[in-house]
Amino acid sequence: xxxxxxxxxxxxxxxxxxxxxxxxxxxxxxxxxxxxxxxxxxxxxxxxxxxxxxxxxxxxxxxxxxxxxxxxxxxxxxxxxxxxxxxxxxxxxxxxxxxxxxxxxxxxxxxxxxxxxxxxxxxxxxxxxxxxxxxxxxxxxxxxxxxxxxxxxxxxxxxxxxxxxxxxxxxxxxxxxxxxxxxxxx
Amino acid sequence: xxxxxxxxxxxxxxxxxxxxxxxxxxxxxxxxxxxxxxxxxxxxxxxxxxxxxxxxxxxxxxxxxxxxxxxxxxxxxxxxxxxxxxxxxxxxxxx
Numbered sequence: 001x002x003x004x005x006x007x008x009x010x011x012x013x014x015x016x017x018x019x020x021x022x023x024x025x026x027x028x029x030x031x032x033x034x035x036x037x038x039x040x041x042x043x044x045x046x047x048x049x050x051x052x053x054x055x056x057x058x059x060x061x062x063x064x065x066x067x068x069x070x071x072x073x074x075x076x077x078x079x080x081x082x083x084x085x086x087x088x089x090x091x092x093x094x095x096x097x098x099x100x101x102x103x104x105x106x107x108x109x110x111x112x113x114x115x116x117x118x119x120x121x122x123x124x125x126x127x128x129x130x131x132x133x134x135x136x137x138x139x140x141x142x143x144x145x146x147x148x149x150x151x152x153x154x155x156x157x158x159x160x161x162x163x164x165x166x167x168x169x170x171x172x173x174x175x176x177x178x179x180x181x182x183x184x185x186x
Numbered sequence: 187x188x189x190x191x192x193x194x195x196x197x198x199x200x201x202x203x204x205x206x207x208x209x210x211x212x213x214x215x216x217x218x219x220x221x222x223x224x225x226x227x228x229x230x231x232x233x234x235x236x237x238x239x240x241x242x243x244x245x246x247x248x249x250x251x252x253x254x255x256x257x258x259x260x261x262x263x264x265x266x267x268x269x270x271x272x273x274x275x276x277x278x279x280x281x
Contacts, residue, residue: 061193075249131198146247
């Protein structure tokens with residue numbers, strides 16, 4: 001029997017957390033992810049099933065919503081679902097059982113790394129990184145955009161918390177970009 | 187240049203990738219008797235018009251939707267932006 005220890009996307013035993021000026025940059029590893037893409041002609045069925053799961057309407061374009069299970073919009077009739085890893089490690093399987101053949105569900109947990117920026121005036125760092133109008137964000141917004149050369153999702157949880165999801169295989173590069181921007185801005 | 191995305195609003199053209207003439211969404215029937223000739227036209231022959239031109243753009247650094255953009259090749263003015271899937275469905279296609 002192998003005795004393997006999981007590593008975070010940055011390659012450490014524990015998620016990194018660091019303070020840069022007045023903001024905190026933390027690696028988040030306790031969230032399960034799965035993508036939901038409605039099949040042709042089953043868009044309304046998918047939207048209804050997703051609404052039941054997240055207990056609010058399926059998010060409109062560029063929005064995220066939910067409670068324990070959350071979803072954010074990734075494209076026309078497509079969403080990414082987030083849930084606590086501790087209780088929902090089999091998120092894709094659970095979604096598949098609930099949504100059935102109305103949508104294509106894909107496990108995404110280990111495909112992404114996530115960094116949360118916590119602090120005030122986060123747009124000062126974000127405006128150096130991506131073309132989103134983050135200064136106007138107040139909570140609930142999401143946008144896919146390029147940070148350096150990486151396709152990332154930027155989510156505004158509340159005015160002082162922003163999550164950045166990027167490709168796990170480039171976690172080090174994304175982390176470097178975030179640290180550099182934070183040092184420049186704060 | 188700004189492309190007014192039908193779902194996401196005005197976005198910088200740098201977020202998009204140009205994918206060619208919009209007629210490319212009308213792929214010929216490979217089982218037709220004249221399929222070889224039709225695919226030759228589909229693959230190689232383009233109108234090079236001065237004026238309004240319908241073209242495909244892919245929102246590569248955004249939501250990855252495909253758009254049909256109507257642009258004037260003499261002024262770069264964009265007069266219409268539609269989701270490519272809406273265009274295809276309006277023409278009676280299933281996807």
